[in-house]
Amino acid sequence: MKSVPQTAFDVQKIRADFPILNQSINGKPLVYLDNAASTQKPQAMIDAIVHYYTHDNSNVHRGAHTLSDRATARFESARKTVADFINAKSTGQIIWTRGATESINLVAASWGGANLKAGDRILVPALEHHSNIVPWQMIAEKTGASVVAVPVDETGTIDMAALKALLDDRVKLLAVNHVSNALGTINPIEQMIKLAHAVGAKVLVDGAQAIAHWPLDVQAMDCDFYVFSGHKLFGPTGIGVLYGKRELLEQMPPYQGGGEMIETVSFDGTTFNQLPYKFEAGTPDIAAAIGLAAAIDYLNLQDRAAMAAHEDALLAYATAKALAVPGLKIIGTAASKAAVLGFTLDGMHPSDIGMLLDQQGVAVRTGHHCAQPIMQQYGIPGTVRASFSFYNTFEDIDRLFVALEKVRQLLS
Ligand SMILES: *Cc1c(COP(=O)(O)O)cnc(C)c1O
Numbered sequence: 334m335k336s337v338p339q340t341a342f343d344v345q346k347i348r349a350d351f352p353i354l355n356q357s358i359n360g361k362p363l364v365y366l367d368n369a370a371s372t373q374k375p376q377a378m379i380d381a382i383v384h385y386y387t388h389d390n391s392n393v394h395r396g397a398h399t400l401s402d403r404a405t406a407r408f409e410s411a412r413k414t415v416a417d418f419i420n421a422k423s424t425g426q427i428i429w430t431r432g433a434t435e436s437i438n439l440v441a442a443s444w445g446g447a448n449l450k451a452g453d454r455i456l457v458p459a460l461e462h463h464s465n466i467v468p469w470q471m472i473a474e475k476t477g478a479s480v481v482a483v484p485v486d487e488t489g490t491i492d493m494a495a496l497k498a499l500l501d502d503r504v505k506l507l508a509v510n511h512v513s514n515a516l517g518t519i520n521p522i523e524q525m526i527k528l529a530h531a532v533g534a535k536v537l538v539d540g541a542q543a544i545a546h547w548p549l550d551v552q553a554m555d556c557d558f559y560v561f562s563g564h565k566l567f568g569p570t571g572i573g574v575l576y577g578k579r580e581l582l583e584q585m586p587p588y589q590g591g592g593e594m595i596e597t598v599s600f601d602g603t604t605f606n607q608l609p610y611k612f613e614a615g616t617p618d619i620a621a622a623i624g625l626a627a628a629i630d631y632l633n634l635q636d637r638a639a640m641a642a643h644e645d646a647l648l649a650y651a652t653a654k655a656l657a658v659p660g661l662k663i664i665g666t667a668a669s670k671a672a673v674l675g676f677t678l679d680g681m682h683p684s685d686i687g688m689l690l691d692q693q694g695v696a697v698r699t700g701h702h703c704a705q706p707i708m709q710q711y712g713i714p715g716t717v718r719a720s721f722s723f724y725n726t727f728e729d730i731d732r733l734f735v736a737l738e739k740v741r742q743l744l745s
Contacts, residue, residue, distance in 0.1 A: 338650055338727055342636070342643040348724050350375045350631070361694025364729045369514050369673055369720035370698050372545060372567045374628070381627030382569065385620045393619055394593065394610075408619050411626035412609070418629050419559065420550040421576050425608035428582070429617050432573035433541040434464040436560035437508070439575055439612060440537055441468035443585040444558075449505060451477030456499055456507045456534075458483040458491050459710060460516055463703040465508050465539045478505070485707065489516035489665040497528060504534045511543035515704035515718070516665025517648075517673030519543075526555050535581070541565055545722065546671050547641050551576050567632065568625035571618045582608050589614040640723035644672045647721045651730045658737065660745075664716045675702075675716040678737075681744045683715045689743060690717075693736040 348354050351373045356363050365373060385407065391400035393408045412424045421427055430436045449455070455469045459482045469480045483499060484492040491509075500507075507529040512519050526536045537558040543549065544561040551559050558581070563572040577585075587594055587605055591614035596604040605611045651674045655661055660679030678686060687699035700715040701708045708715055719733055 338646060340639070340643045340646050342639040342723070344643065344724065344726050347635075348726075350377070351724050352376055352379075354724060358694045358696070359692050364695040364732045366719040366721065366725065366729065366733060367696045367698045368545070368722040368725075369542060369565075369702075369718065371564045371570070372722055373724065374567055374569070375631045377631045378568060378624050378628040382620050382624045385623050390620075392616055404619055407623050408617070411622040414626040414629050415574055418548075418633070419576060420552055422552060423579065426576055426579055426582060428575040428577070428609045428612045429622055430560075430573040430575050431571055431618070432562040432564070433539060433560045434468075434562075434573075436558075436573050436575035437464055437537065437539065438468045439588045440558050440560075440577070441472040443588045443612075444535075444581065445469070445472035445476065445478075445506070447584070447586055449473070449476040449478040452503060453478040453505045454499075454503045455480050456483050456496070456504055456509075456529075457481070458496075458509050458520070459485040460489060460491070460513045460518060460704065460707045461508070461510055462514055462539065462541070463705070464541075465510060465537075466706070469506075469508055482706070483507075483509075485710065488667050489513065489518045489707070490667045491518075491520055491525075493521070493524070496525065500528055500532045500534065502532055504529070504532055506535050506537065508537045508539070510539040510541070511549075512540075512546070512671045512673075513665070513704070513707075514542045514673070515702040515707055515716070516667065516675060517670040517720075518665060518667040519669040519671050521669075522556070523554060530555070542671070542673075546644060548637055557581055563621060563625040563628070566625065566628060568628035569618075569621040572621035572625050575612070579608070582612075585612075587611050587614070591615045593617075635723075643723050644721055644725075647725055647727065647730060648672055648674065650727055651719065651721070651733070654730065654734045658734070658741070660741070664711055664713070672721040673718060674720070675718045677713055677716055678741065678744075681740070683717045685744060686717050686737070686740050689740045690733070690736050693732075693739065695733050695736045697733070 389403045391404040393405040416424045484495045535557040538556045540561040559576040564570040594614040664675040683699035698718045
């Protein structure tokens with residue numbers, strides 16, 4: 334029997350930390366290849382949430398009692414964990430949101446509402462997630478600005494010459510994902526940020542897909558805003574992060590009004606709280622913030638370079654196998670890719686393939702992956718997407734392709 338590749342990374346040890354992976358689906362051991370939609374959770378993160386509700390639960394920043402002090406301390410310590418994780422200068426620049434989507438909506442409504450006017454342009458590459466398209470269309474509609482698509486070539490690579498040609502003094506913002514969830518393309522963020530800044534535009538980076546794969550440094554990157562979701566970083570749903578440069582966040586008006594975000598309230602006028610609380614109206618998802626910090630603590634204990642190398646090896650192994658399948662077309666063939674293999678199979682609908690894979694215990698995503706514009710460019714309704722994390726194995730990929738062969742026999 335042909336042996337599968339090995340990396341130095343001890344994947345079995347890691348898998349033991351993720352209890353959900355150890356189960357059968359439709360009578361077969363689960364192969365979870367839908368990590369771009371949501372990642373699984375280490376026991377340490379689950380334990381942190383249970384511990385919080387068992388011992389510390391209370392509202393934050395309000396109480397004159399011990400539990401509230403404890404909840405506040407853990408909640409604010411979680412913010413510090415996130416700030417350190419992305420190398421933000423201060424915790425005031427870490428705003429809790431419900432996820433990447435809400436973070437982008439916050440910037441669009443608050444920064445966009447205050448800074449955009451008729452004639453201004455927002456550049457959005459054609460491979461963006463709907464979350465990084467629709468909020469810009471909504472604020473453009475209100476302000477008279479326009480959203481202009483940056484072309485992407487047939488490999489799924491942003492056309493940098495076209496971007497340069499589009500960048501002029503009408504452009505106020507470039508909103509771009511770090512890694513495409515539909516294609517896996519890793520975009521040349523640092524170069525794009527430099528080019529945008531040269532014409533005075535701000536840059537929002539949607540890091541929802543990048544954050545789980547490598548360490549990053551928002552100061553070195555010099556982005557104006559960086560957003561991501563907790564649930565794609567081995568943390569809970571319902572929590573996300575907006576990082577912003579301090580001077581921009583200081584100038585931006587509040588997004589929502591309510592408790593927590595004010596300094597004083599009277600019917601003659603209200604003054605707003607300092608950063609980050611100005612943007613955090615209402616009781617936050619305290620447990621989720623603590624859970625996200627536990628997920629980050631877990632990652633910080635690992636060899637992240639080895640994890641990333643393992644993911645790269647999984648993608649290379651899966652890509653080689655895919656190229657050998659008759660009628661299979663890989664969608665997204667950029668030179669620089671992360672952990673995503675999207676494909677179509679001649680004459681077969683992605684959702685039928687997904688269903689038949691699930692019957693064999695293999696979880697993938699099918700459809701347009703919230704990126705209809707790029708699917709339209711490829712002239713397809715959607716793809717089958719297998720997306721990898723460090724807890725996936727080479728055997729998982731073998732299982733995917735064995736299952737896919739059965740699908741081909743059934744459907745052809
Ligand atoms: C998942 C994803 C989003 C949206 O994240 P939510 O958690 O649904 O808010 C935005 N952009 C990209 C690239 C994504 O992968």
